[in-house]
Amino acid sequence: MGVHHFTRREFLKAAGTVTAVTALGGMPFDALAAPYERRLVKFPEKTNLILLTSRPPQLETPLSYFKEQITPNDAVFVRWHISEIPTSVDLAEWRLKVGGNTEKELQLSFGDLAKFEKVSYTAVIQCAGNGRSFFDPRVPGGQWKNGAMANVTWGGARLKDVLNAAGLKAGSVDVSFNGLDRGPLPSVPDFVKSLAMDHALEEDIIIAYEMNGKPLTMLNGFPARLIVPGLYATYWVKSLSDISVNTKAFEGFWMNPAYRIPDTECGCIPPGSKPSRTIPIHRMSTRSLIITPTEGETLKTNKPVNITGVAFSGGYGIKDVIASTDGGRSWSQAGLGKDLGKYSWIQFTLPWKPAKAGTYTLMAKATNSIGDSQPFEGLWNPAGYLWNKVEPLTVKVK
């Protein structure tokens, strides 16, 4: 196998390409900046997003896009696991195979999928590792800040209807999902995820072929992806190609040992320790995030300002959001915006008129409809999942 590296000249050439591409977007970009830093890049069908990695692509959404309740398709974050990702799909050729322990095997075309009753709802999509870079002690993995999330209206066919069309046979225990992405070598574990049978038959799980009324972007899983609302996006398999009904629990690499959390009440353990038992990551923790004002912003004395942000949970809706302008000493009820359903995020607003100059620490804390809320200290687990700390944000008032 050839071991190669890029010469300085090749690097400059490649960097030039990137600069040229990005220049079209008119955003600041310095391809030659070293060492590694978060920078904006332009990928196909995407606006300028923050580059984590290029191959496979992992792109984070700048927080300013979360001022809107619905995240535009071109701003939705991107996260692939293995390098050979689909870059061209011909719908005339594409088929979704549904088989395994079923009465018959289906080979659904895109048109066949569209014939099932269409279901549409808004749901937060969030990477399990969103916020990983805030862990203390730090943990390896994709170093996301808070931009690995989005709120999107998905449209597609119920998984349940598709499974029933294939006909489930007795003894089915779970369903596994594979997409068009592949590892660069056969030895690299293919990205396959599974859901327990009773979960897979839940009404709200869909095979989505639309995001915000448009076809999926390629990097978000064209032509169709699984939507498991309330759960972290690791289960939302992109560019679906195979659904298999299994008589034994599927135990591939990406179910075990990957994407697991400590088997404790909080999914956390003492920082730096090792879990004695783990379970697959599942529902999203309740969380909120202040979007405006932004970290470090300077505000004016006696000028009214709205503290705004988003809050969501693992499919239970949000009961209330409280916010503080004095580092958590006192709290006020924030007003909640339009309710787009239990899987969507809800916007919150707290009007504020800072009377005195100084430095202020703002906080927001959400509680979902079953009483789950957010911790003041960051929870810790070795893979950097479930980040949902009440995050302090500092502003200056002059």
Place this chain on the structure above:
Amino acid sequence: MKKTLVLTIILVLSLLIGAGLSRTLLAQQKDGVKSIELPAMVFDLADGPNRDKAAGFCAICHGAEYIPMQPKMSKAQWTATVTKMVKAFGAPIPQEDADKISEYLGGAYGTGK
């Protein structure tokens, strides 16, 4: 004469550009086909012994940015990461090379411990 030549050149160029454009449009408009081209990106790894070995082997599976993106880790943590790449992710790295790569990462991207 000169004018005719200029006009001819302009005509030929417009035809060529036109043909190119319509080809592009046709390719994009073909029903039901979606294609994208991923931008080529290259990142320099920090200098150090066995940098080329690390760059080469790691690039089999992923972009070099995966390395500088990580928090600074101890030599033991980098060794565990390289072992994970081989054992869990199926990277075809002979043990001798894996050791050198861990050494490099611990040096160039390490905590010094």
